[in-house]
Amino acid sequence: MWDLFPSKVKYGxxxxxxxxIYLFCNQYLDQPLIRSMSxxxxxxxxxxxxxxKYLWKFVYIDFFKNKFCPDFxxxxxxxxxxxxxxxxxxxxxxxxxxxFFSIRMKGNTTVGxxxxxxxxxxxxxxxxFELEYxxxxxxxxxxxxxxxxxxxxxxxxxLDISTMEMKGVFWTNRCWQNxxxxxxxxxxxxxx
Numbered sequence: 225m226w227d228l229f230p231s232k233v234k235y236g237x238x239x240x241x242x243x244x245i246y247l248f249c250n251q252y253l254d255q256p257l258i259r260s261m262s263x264x265x266x267x268x269x270x271x272x273x274x275x276x277k278y279l280w281k282f283v284y285i286d287f288f289k290n291k292f293c294p295d296f297x298x299x300x301x302x303x304x305x306x307x308x309x310x311x312x313x314x315x316x317x318x319x320x321x322x323x324f325f326s327i328r329m330k331g332n333t334t335v336g337x338x339x340x341x342x343x344x345x346x347x348x349x350x351x352x353f354e355l356e357y358x359x360x361x362x363x364x365x366x367x368x369x370x371x372x373x374x375x376x377x378x379x380x381x382x383l384d385i386s387t388m389e390m391k392g393v394f395w396t397n398r399c400w401q402n403x404x405x406x407x408x409x410x411x412x413x414x415x416x
Contacts, residue, residue: 225293226276226325228347242268276324293345294353294385296322299415302331304394306408318412329357336363353382355390361398374398378410388414 226234245267249260281297289295300318305311318331327343340359348354358377366372376396383389395407 225280225322225345228293228345238268238272241271278323280324290385294382294388296320296327296345296355296388298388300412301415303411303413304408305410306406308404308406308408311408317415327355327357329359333361335365336361338362348381353385354392355380355382361396369399369402369404371399376406380410380412388412 242264246260246264249255249263250257253260253263255263284295297320300320302316302318304314304316306314314334316331316333318329321328321330327345329338329340329343331338338359338361340357343355343357346354346356356377356379358375361374361376363370363372363374374396376394376398378392378394380390380392383391390412392410393407394410396405398404398406
């Protein structure tokens with residue numbers, strides 16, 4: 225989310241808060257210059273961590289969700305239409321955990337689990353939001369022609385911010401050495 229805020233907000237707001245904390249420590253607490261700077265850096269670090277991890281959820285109103293970045297937190301149902309085996313459709317649950325500075329995803333499939341620690345929300349040229357991520361898949365019960373580990377990537381467009389429905393494409397390197405790597409369409413709908 226932080227990446228999508230305008231530069232004036234990203235750098236101006238912390239600068240103003242830092243100046244106010246410094247002035248408070250220096251003028252009202254009568255601390256010397258170095259100690260005031262130390263208190264300011266410590267306070268800004270603690271405030272950024274608290275706000276970025278927890279407090280943002282209480283002030284992140286619909287205006288911010290529509291103008292700056294949707295809230296991706298929650299449980300989702302993923303529907304994959306893959307080119308594998310002549311085109312199969314699979315559904316599985318996905319959990320997205322987002323804070324102000326990062327997004328992580330995890331899911332369980334019928335044969336294993338998947339993780340995505342590299343996720344990024346971007347604003348497109350037509351002013352919509354997309355979630356792009358790279359993931360690792362672990363297959364707990366691979367067949368003789370399958371692999372136990374694979375990687376992939378996806379790009380999902382937020383179709384409707386109010387329902388947080390997303391749709392896009394994915395591709396993997398699963399069994400690429402046998403020419404069986406997969407690709408297809410992925411749709412995410414919020415479950416809760």
